[in-house]
Amino acid sequence: MMKKLLIGVLLVNLLAACASQKPKEVAGEAKPAPAAEAPKAVEAAPAPAPAPVAPVAVDPLNDPNSILAKRSTYYPFDVYVVQDADKPVVEAHARYLSEHANRNVRLEGNCDERGSTEYNLGLGQRRADGVKKMLQVGGAKDSQIETISYGEEKPRLTCHEEKCWKENRRTDLNYR
């Protein structure tokens, strides 16, 4: 009886040991980030030939070379204030919204996983609210902006390291 138990124990532990050899980060890194809106991806893309069309017809939101192609702001750990590096981006979106009263944006706050799920829900909301305030100061109307928080629930990258965490601490500007 005891022998059987012990063998069972060893077996389970051996299995566990095997499973633990797989490094955690691989799973996270192997998954490609949803890069559609990632500013880095946009920067890396070769610049398309300038379109010879009349400027009136172009919605600058669709211009990959426009600053408006950047749709995320990034934060240090446990910080919700828009950082200096991202201010030009938010200001450009504020200008765009004030000039396009028919466009609406949803601000989606996100966090890294170093917090409780509930605290991070609050932190993500504050990040989104911080961007909203800047958009309003820049001329956007309250009715054009919705803010929500995903907290730590929708990470762009899933490893337990700063290289993933820094991608997850962000507010996405999602035009609707």
Place this chain on the structure above:
Amino acid sequence: MSGIKKLRYLGLLALFCVTLPVHAALNIEIIGAGEHQIPVAIVPFAGEGKFAQSISQVVSADLARSGLFRLVDPAGKAPHEPREVVYADWPGVDALAIGSVEEQINGRVAVKFRLLDAVKQTELVGQAVSARADQLRAIAHRISDMIYEKLTGDAGVFSTRIAYINRLDKVNRLVVADSDGYGEQTVLAINETIMSPAWSPDGSHLAYVTFEQEHAVVYVQSLLTSQRKVVANFPGSNSAPAWSPDGKQLAIVLTRDGGSQLYLVRPDGSDLRRITFSGEIDTEPNFSPDGQYLLFTSDRGGSPQIYRTPLDGGPAERMTFEGGNNFSPRYSPDGKSFVFAHLTNGSFYIATQDFETKQMQLLTDGGWEKKPSFAPNGKLILFASEAQGRGILATVSSDGRVKQRMFPQAGDIREPTWGPFLKQ
């Protein structure tokens, strides 16, 4: 983990673990032992071999998991009635559990159980019940509770239930299970995040948060009828439900007025009242057992820490000052201490703090350990942990001596919470 370290780890596990794999939704490992383990012998019950569920095995597994008992092998001795017990045959055993299971004419089963004091040679407790054959596990847990209570003086929690979220790819399931992981029942399954399940004090309802409506919304669902109602669905986030001890109100967190602030609301969504006015992040409220206070997490001091606020007005008081950040406070059932998640140097620990001494005690070795909750007897703490790259359930005794890890068969476990005692 280095090779040597891993070997040592395996050795440790082999020495101290008991695994209980049969048909469990969760595989369980136990590490450590109580300071004074009580030697008990659980004799196989007469007739139990005829049933799918062996009562003596369930009881043995329950007692082993608590870490407070040393199970003595009956070694073939099989008394089923007190008159069949030869006490001289049981040296070094403090108590002896014997009994029988018998099929009745009406298709039910009769279970008889006695706990004998092997030193004083007297009966400590006994019970005879009639039940359906599919209730044998529940009866075994009740027997475990009786043995635990008689021998330790504390109420047993083997008959209580736990709730948690199981996430497998995109599917989130809100699950209710026995405290040993058996009898999993899916309360809700959706392709969006579910978080923060909270038991009503009578165990009949769960409050929780989902992202089904694209933002966080608070629901209350009946476990009897499966009917559910929206409690709060304001713009922004609606989250962190906690029941008052009388079950008549919920503390929730709303962001509709700026920041994350605490509110009270009735479970039907009526009578909303704001409690905190910090404008900062105030979240994870938890009622004191007397219903007079809320513990909560707040960043009002510059980093997330635990605070306590009286419900009749009056200022909030900061409770934690230790370095790092502190989250997810829960009162102990006796109200004398609280448990929380302590983040320092990139690791989460489960810690308790006594209200009187203000001393923090780390109960775990650190890792990815979050969302602790007390068992209703205050002796065990359930929390979310991580092992082998997966979210798992773990428990630690409130003195930090006995640790358990429970591995799901598939997916990641998160946001566990221990349910209340059920009135029988």
